[in-house]
Amino acid sequence: MTPARFLEVDDLSPGLLARVLDLASAWKADPALVPAALEGRGAALLFEKPSARTRVSTEMAVHTLGGHPVTLRAEEVGIDGRESAEDVARTLGCFTAVIAARVFDHAVLERMAGAAPVPVVNLLSDRAHPCQALADLLTLRERLGSLEGRRVTYVGDGNNVAASLAFAAALSGLELTVSSPTGYELDAEVLARARNLGGSVELTGDPYEAVKGADAVYTDVWVSMGDEDEAGPRRRAFATHRVDRDLMDASGGAVFMHCLPAHRGEEVTDDVLDGPSSVVWQQAANRMHAVRALLAVLVTEEA
Numbered sequence: 647m648t649p650a651r652f653l654e655v656d657d658l659s660p661g662l663l664a665r666v667l668d669l670a671s672a673w674k675a676d677p678a679l680v681p682a683a684l685e686g687r688g689a690a691l692l693f694e695k696p697s698a699r700t701r702v703s704t705e706m707a708v709h710t711l712g713g714h715p716v717t718l719r720a721e722e723v724g725i726d727g728r729e730s731a732e733d734v735a736r737t738l739g740c741f742t743a744v745i746a747a748r749v750f751d752h753a754v755l756e757r758m759a760g761a762a763p764v765p766v767v768n769l770l771s772d773r774a775h776p777c778q779a780l781a782d783l784l785t786l787r788e789r790l791g792s793l794e795g796r797r798v799t800y801v802g803d804g805n806n807v808a809a810s811l812a813f814a815a816a817l818s819g820l821e822l823t824v825s826s827p828t829g830y831e832l833d834a835e836v837l838a839r840a841r842n843l844g845g846s847v848e849l850t851g852d853p854y855e856a857v858k859g860a861d862a863v864y865t866d867v868w869v870s871m872g873d874e875d876e877a878g879p880r881r882r883a884f885a886t887h888r889v890d891r892d893l894m895d896a897s898g899g900a901v902f903m904h905c906l907p908a909h910r911g912e913e914v915t916d917d918v919l920d921g922p923s924s925v926v927w928q929q930a931a932n933r934m935h936a937v938r939a940l941l942a943v944l945v946t947e948e949a
């Protein structure tokens with residue numbers, strides 16, 4: 647039997663996604679309910695790129711589930727150098743109940759998930775950031791109540807965060823509008839797959855049009871990890887898509903969301919990031935609650 651995997655949000659059914667969010671909320675409200683789902687077991691957390699939120703939230707999630715997190719930098723392991731990605735996954739799976747990894751190339755995660763004897767979780771790849779999207783949904787539920795028919799506008803790069811948000815929206819009934827500069831739109835395959843899941847995902851070039859009536863405005867950096875060589879052209883292209891006070895005012899009362907880290911003064915101005923409509927620290931805190939529920943479900947139930 648293939649172990650469960652969470653490489654993108656749509657690896658969960660809508661029902662299982664709702665269950666993960668319900669557990670995350672329940673255990674956040676009453677930590678005494680958190681089960682010892684990983685008692686006596688380990689979790690391997692492998693990082694090819696820097697991280698603050700993902701690493702610490704996942705380590706704390708494993709710890710509070712009774713398990714032991716083993717965090718490794720990729721250079722210690724040597725994926726496809728010292729040994730193949732598949733053999734890394736087989737090895738880590740000898741000692742741990744779950745493997746979670748942040749990688750440059752999503753295909754490496756696919757190969758690890760195909761070989762691992764335990765569930766594999768995506769802690770960010772070039773294509774997806776599904777653990778972030780879980781925390782985003784949890785935050786939106788806390789702010790807005792039911793997600794069905796609520797409107798989120800993502801302004802910026804059609805990147806990993808945008809893709810996972812599209813799948814999260816599709817599975818939860820959120821309506822998503824994505825506004826990107828020409829050439830940086832959401833990937834056509836992602837768009838088709840999210841719509842195929844029943845999602846309402848629209849692309850609108852003009853950010854002012856896109857945010858009108860939104861319940862939440864979301865942005866991410868213009869230069870993601872791995873895109874540094876393109877920093878100059880990206881900064882020029884994205885200058886029309888900065889989230890500032892004017893754009894937030896045009897939404898008519900949206901909350902502001904960002905996965906963080908933020909590049910203050912680029913994709914978002916300080917007054918928005920630090921302003922009263924910002925929920926970015928609630929999103930950050932929810933990373934732990936969301937990934938804890940996910941891990942508990944993956945190691946105890948069929949996904």
Ligand code: CP
Pocket residue numbers: 696697698699700701770778905906907
């Ligand atoms: N949002 C997020 O994934 O943050 P880190 O890169 O710090 O883990």
Ligand code: NVA
Pocket residue numbers: 770775805806807866867869870871872905906907
């Ligand atoms: N899109 C960003 C997200 C960081 C959490 C990146 O991939 O660097």
